[in-house]
Amino acid sequence: RKEVEQDPGPFNVPEGATVAFNCTYSNSASQSFFWYRQDCRKEPKLLMSVYSSGNEDGRFTAQLNRASQYISLLIRDSKLSDSATYLCVVSAGGTSYGKLTFGQGTILTVHP
Amino acid sequence: GAGVSQSPSNKVTEKGKDVELRCDPISGHTALYWYRQRLGQGLEFLIYFQGNSAPDKSGLPSDRFSAERTGESVSTLTIQRTQQEDSAVYLCASSLEYSADTQYFGPGTRLTVL
Numbered sequence: 001r002k003e004v005e006q007d008p009g010p011f012n013v014p015e016g017a018t019v020a021f022n023c024t025y026s027n028s029a030s031q032s033f034f035w036y037r038q039d040c041r042k043e044p045k046l047l048m049s050v051y052s053s054g055n056e057d058g059r060f061t062a063q064l065n066r067a068s069q070y071i072s073l074l075i076r077d078s079k080l081s082d083s084a085t086y087l088c089v090v091s092a093g094g095t096s097y098g099k100l101t102f103g104q105g106t107i108l109t110v111h112p
Numbered sequence: 113g114a115g116v117s118q119s120p121s122n123k124v125t126e127k128g129k130d131v132e133l134r135c136d137p138i139s140g141h142t143a144l145y146w147y148r149q150r151l152g153q154g155l156e157f158l159i160y161f162q163g164n165s166a167p168d169k170s171g172l173p174s175d176r177f178s179a180e181r182t183g184e185s186v187s188t189l190t191i192q193r194t195q196q197e198d199s200a201v202y203l204c205a206s207s208l209e210y211s212a213d214t215q216y217f218g219p220g221t222r223l224t225v226l
Contacts, residue, residue, distance in 0.1 A: 004154070032213045043203060043217035044155065087154065091213045098143055098207065099168060100215065102154040 001026055003101045006088050010107035017078045021106050023071040023088030031093030033064055035073050038085045038105065047073075047086070078110045114138065116218035118204050124224045125194055133189045133221045137206030144187050145205040145215060146179055155203060161187065163209060194225045 006023045013019050025033075033050040048055065050062040050071055061074040071088055088103035117136045125131050137144050146158040157171040161181045172178070176194075181187040191198055201222050205215035 034213070043219050045217070046214060049213075098145065098160050098162065098213065098215075099157050099171070100145075100147075100155075100213070101157065102147075104152075104154040 002104070003027060004088055004090050004103035006086075006103040007106050008104075010109060012109045012111060013078055015078055015080060015110055015112055017110075018074065018076050019078060019108065020075075021073045021086055021088070021108075023073075023103055025069050025071070025088075025090045025101075027090070027092055027101075028069065029092050030069075030090045032091040033071050034089040034091075034100075035060075035062060035071075036087040036089050036102075038087055040084075044087055044102075075108075078108075080110050080112065083108055083110045116204055116206050116216055118202075118218040118221050120221060121219065122222045122224075124226065126226050127196060128193055130190065130192045131194055131223065133191075133202050133204075133223070135187045135189070135204030135206075135218060137185065137187070137204070138216055140208070141206035141216075142184050142209040143207045143215075144181055145207075146187070146189050147203045147205065148173075148200045149203060149220070150200045158189070158202075191223075194223075196225050199223055199225045 035047040036044040037047045038044040050064045054063045059076045063072045085105040087105045119134045142163045144161045147155040159179045160168040176192045179189045201220040203220045204218045207215045
């Protein structure tokens with residue numbers, strides 16, 4: 001089993017749609033959680049951290065359920081510019097602090 | 113300010129040759145990381161440098177892979193006797209010491225082994 005598993009996608013949605021991505025992680029000792037965005041043939045960039053209380057940044061909402069070891073990302077009112085690969089990322093902390101484990105990524109295409 | 117830079121951006125080599133990839137982290141970032149991304153795959157952790165501590169090499173896939181870092185600046189990743197399965201994008205990232213989870217990535221080096 002992979003340490004971080006994501007919806008395989010791809011997701012193809014029209015502009016204005018709401019889309020949700022899911023992610024599960026296997027290491028119960030994981031401490032920090034993130035969503036990164038990666039555009040085609042570009043480097044990953046941090047989109048947002050994910051907290052147990054849930055957090056929102058504009059059209060993006062991230063949720064963490066530690067009991068279920070589940071992370072989600074919700075994008076509302078999708079824009080063409082949201083088209084990218086979304087990477088679920090986990091850090092175990094402790095002696096593994098800084099060693100990020102990435103999911104395979106979910107491809108999102110937003111069309112007119 | 114300047115971000116993480118990597119060179120070369122592309123490298124094509126023949127099987128069995130050695131290659132060196134370079135990373136210049138963001139100035140002031142004490143932590144530096146190397147990752148590998150194969151086509152259609154997620155990023156795989158390779159190695160992590162933090163200040164003067166011994167590097168975490170737990171992600172290096174074989175003894176053909178090694179990395180060095182000079183102080184808190186430039187790092188080189190060396191792959192000896194390259195194999196076709198080494199073909200991937202090699203990404204470097206850096207971070208502040210106490211924000212190791214917030215990493216800034218360079219554009220990567222695309223390595224193709226023929």
